[in-house]
Amino acid sequence: MAQVLPAERDLRRVIGDGEGVPDGEVEGLSEDDLLELHRRLVQLRTYDERSLVYHRQGRIGTYAIFWNHEAMQAGSVYALEREDWIFPSYRESAIGLLRGMPASTVLSWWRGHPTGWWNPADWNVASICVPIGTHVPHAAGLAWGKKLRGESACAVAYFGDGATSEGAFHEGANFAAVMRAPLILFCNNNQWAISTPLEAQTAAETLADKAVGYGIPGVRVDGADVLAVYEATREAVTRARAGDGPTFIEAVTYRAAPHATADDPSAYIDPARVEEEKERECLGRYEAYLRRLGLLSDEAAEAVRAEALERMREGIAQAEAEPAPDPALLFSHALASPPASFDQDLAELRRVLGG
């Protein structure tokens, strides 16, 4: 068995600050790659900002904001192949867009419309997981299955800092490690689980330290540095494909938005800390990096934004054009032998809905 070293403590970074901290670069990324990463960040940012507006307008339901989480999602997915599987939590609800999934599909999910439930095999993107951590064993099982079949695909499970306190996380991580399953455990450590801060979540010095207990490598990256996230994930993918098993990636960030539209963080978060974090948010930092390299002009940035906005306009129009679903769907797959009372319940529901 390979020797497992203590988890890396320092945050990996590639992007400098334009002043004392110099910019690095990632080997193997062309200028086209750098611009494509930018396009993807803007796509996610636009999705997120528009969704908040759609929520306020009553056009989608409760929505889990992922503002400033885009670099963790775009950077890690860029290190994957299309055959690799993505297991998102609600925080990565729009990650399918990076595989070409229509925005209307994800918006329909937030509208509670059946067209929002895609076939995972169409995109190699599992259903959005709302229970905390329950998708980690699913991802471990899928990854192990790929290994048993001799396929080269791997899986990535996305979860938060709070999920690391859940039994399902432990079971999935331990199982994948023992089976040397090709799994990447991607933890978005935004330092909050709704109103529970990180220090109330764990007694470990870092979340990456947990990897040591599973006998797998643990790395820490700056979650607002899309290039550092990409590089760390690429290494984890290489390890997974080589048969060396899982890697735990702790991407460190700070939640700069409410947990979700139903949350009021002013009750528990220091607003000055949030403002500080917004100053170093991931898209602005990456755009500044591209500008320092001379790769991004105002016009080009504007064109990318306009394209992303158009995709959202089309997406919401398409989602809203879907006919209302039949309320019978609520009952039809619940039980193999439904009780007679279901008929009365459905009739009552139709009466209440005015149908």
Ligand SMILES: Cc1ncc(C[n+]2csc(CCOP(=O)(O)OP(=O)(O)O)c2C)c(N)n1
């Ligand atoms: C099993 C389970 N317990 C509790 C909840 C309620 N809940 C929803 S979000 C959340 C916080 C999760 O925090 P974290 O894992 O850090 O993810 P983040 O929301 O910060 O991305 C909790 C406890 C849930 N969805 N599932």
Ligand SMILES: [Mg+2]
């Ligand atoms: Mg969290």
